[in-house]
Amino acid sequence: MPVRPARGAPGPVAQPARRRTKAPGAAAPPATDPGDERRPLARRRLAAPPRSANASRSGGSRPALKPGLPARAAAVAIVDAVLGGRQLDAALDPVEGDSRIGALPERDRALARAIVGVSLRRIGQIEDALGRMMARPLPQKAHLARAILVVGAAQLLFLDVPDHAAVSLAVDLARADRQATHHANLVNGVLRRLAREKSFVLAEQDETRLNTPPWLYARWQAAYGEDGAAALAAAHLQEAALDLGVKADAATWAERLGGRVLPTGAVRVTPRGPVERLDGYLEGAWWVQDAAAALPPRLFGDVRGKRIADLCAAPGGKTAALAAAGATVTAVDQSAARLARLRENLARLRLEAEIVEADLRTWAPETTFDGVLLDAPCSATGTLRRHPDIALTKGPEDVAGLAVLQADLLARAAAWVAPGGLLVYCTCSLERDEGEDQIAAFLASHPDFARVPVEAAEIGGIADAINADGDLRTLPFQIAETEGSRGGWDGFFAARLRRTS
Numbered sequence: 001m002p003v004r005p006a007r008g009a010p011g012p013v014a015q016p017a018r019r020r021t022k023a024p025g026a027a028a029p030p031a032t033d034p035g036d037e038r039r040p041l042a043r044r045r046l047a048a049p050p051r052s053a054n055a056s057r058s059g060g061s062r063p064a065l066k067p068g069l070p071a072r073a074a075a076v077a078i079v080d081a082v083l084g085g086r087q088l089d090a091a092l093d094p095v096e097g098d099s100r101i102g103a104l105p106e107r108d109r110a111l112a113r114a115i116v117g118v119s120l121r122r123i124g125q126i127e128d129a130l131g132r133m134m135a136r137p138l139p140q141k142a143h144l145a146r147a148i149l150v151v152g153a154a155q156l157l158f159l160d161v162p163d164h165a166a167v168s169l170a171v172d173l174a175r176a177d178r179q180a181t182h183h184a185n186l187v188n189g190v191l192r193r194l195a196r197e198k199s200f201v202l203a204e205q206d207e208t209r210l211n212t213p214p215w216l217y218a219r220w221q222a223a224y225g226e227d228g229a230a231a232l233a234a235a236h237l238q239e240a241a242l243d244l245g246v247k248a249d250a251a252t253w254a255e256r257l258g259g260r261v262l263p264t265g266a267v268r269v270t271p272r273g274p275v276e277r278l279d280g281y282l283e284g285a286w287w288v289q290d291a292a293a294a295l296p297p298r299l300f301g302d303v304r305g306k307r308i309a310d311l312c313a314a315p316g317g318k319t320a321a322l323a324a325a326g327a328t329v330t331a332v333d334q335s336a337a338r339l340a341r342l343r344e345n346l347a348r349l350r351l352e353a354e355i356v357e358a359d360l361r362t363w364a365p366e367t368t369f370d371g372v373l374l375d376a377p378c379s380a381t382g383t384l385r386r387h388p389d390i391a392l393t394k395g396p397e398d399v400a401g402l403a404v405l406q407a408d409l410l411a412r413a414a415a416w417v418a419p420g421g422l423l424v425y426c427t428c429s430l431e432r433d434e435g436e437d438q439i440a441a442f443l444a445s446h447p448d449f450a451r452v453p454v455e456a457a458e459i460g461g462i463a464d465a466i467n468a469d470g471d472l473r474t475l476p477f478q479i480a481e482t483e484g485s486r487g488g489w490d491g492f493f494a495a496r497l498r499r500t501s
């Protein structure tokens with residue numbers, strides 16, 4: 001059953017291997033570098049969860065819901081929205097997205113997020129497994145029944161949820177919805193069969209191929225070779241770590257939070273519950289920022305007293321890093337909503353920056369800067385571990401369109417660098433068009449700029465993250481896992497260029 005075109009058909013079959021994720025999982029850490037593309041989708045909401053069979057019939061007291069049902073209802077609503085084209089962050093947002101997840105108790109919220117995460121991260125395997133259990137695909141309009149099946153299958157295949165609970169809750173959800181109710185028997189039959197046959201199905205699946213859209217896999221093969229593409233696809237099946245940028249005393253904060261200090265200086269912790277509850281959050285000792293995302297601001301070296309323009313700055317991870325290092329920062333972004341988050345972040349951290357809401361395609365600063373950082377909008381394929389929806393909602397045409405915008409923004413940003421100053425261009429993309437190719441084209445048309453190669457010592461000695469040109473190229477399978485601490489980091493590209501005249 002092709003639940004969603006997922007931008008391509010499954011790849012060939014081969015190796016077994018899979019991982020079962022503990023449920024409930026920890027709350028997903030907030031994103032620091034999401035892509036900014038929003039795809040509108042107003043979908044009918046899932047009907048309220050059904051009343052429990054043991055609910056009071058007298059009507060005197062409130063009926064109790066079957067345990068676990070509200071979490072599944074919220075997960076189905078979010079998966080349905082994302083499969084319909086909505087961004088995961090927006091769907092999870094308590095204000096903008098489905099309010100049901102925000103209304104859940106913390107434990108259920110963690111469970112719902114874990115189910116959503118695995119449903120999207122392994123959607124290719126889930127689609128393939130469901131397809132094997134069904135004689136013909138569901139019609140397009142049966143999107144809710146489809147989401148119920150996906151959420152049920154995700155639990156059967158990848159989460160430590162008893163099979164009977166996963167099946168019966170899925171059937172309850174189908175029965176409760178006017179439009180899905182006539183699929184309740186099908187949901188029951190398909191999921192029960194999957195529960196029986198899952199070990200055979202999983203043994204035949206190639207998880208890296210199935211869960212990566214073919215267009216993306218082909219690009220990675222071309223850019224990183226066969227082994228590189230396979231390693232990237234495998235890394236995207238893992239959950240991302242929670243990394244923190246700290247204002248000072250990384251070792252102390254690592255100890256207080258039970259984490260470790262990475263060679264780059266970021267603190268990596270094991271997420272347990274909402275980040276707002278972690279020690280040091282309220283006092284503004286740290287901000288959430290993937291360890292790879294923390295590197296581009298460091299390429300300016302000692303920024304004390306320097307004027308740095310942080311372009312495409314919101315929600316402000318790099319602004320915070322630059323301000324904490326002593327720079328005088330002008331943070332520019334076109335999104336008022338994202339700038340509001342930047343303002344909140346800076347206020348909590350007790351850091352300052354000049355904040356400008358402007359479209360860089362028309363913004364004209366009055367002065368030049370010692371340094372300009374352009375964290376350009378991109379396909380964000382380097383953040384698939386945090387944003388598995390990207391594999392479903394983006395396609396090659398998005399990469400091509402974004403590359404045109406990036407070239408425009410880069411040429412404009414270059415004009416705002418003072419002679420002798422530095423320009424750092426970065427994207428959280430694995431695509432060469434948004435990184436290496438962009439810089440090659442820029443240098444060919446800007447003889448007044450020269451590359452300043454990144455040195456391993458500047459990035460904690462991680463030489464693997466520097467390419468042959470001397471640019472930063474971090475890959476999600478780098479940074480080894482240690483006992484009790486996840487491995488990996490986001491895929492980032494960054495080039496450092498000096499204005500020579």
Ligand SMILES: C[S@@+](CC[C@H](N)C(=O)[O-])C[C@H]1O[C@@H](n2cnc3c(N)ncnc32)[C@H](O)[C@@H]1O
Pocket residue numbers: 032033034035036311312313314315316317318319332333334335338358359360361375376377378
């Ligand atoms: C990758 S995110 C930036 C992340 C941010 N630098 C950080 O470290 O937290 C890209 C940002 O580019 C902004 N953006 C996209 N197009 C823009 C434009 N034409 N002018 C200004 N900002 C833009 C988006 O609003 C989004 O906040």
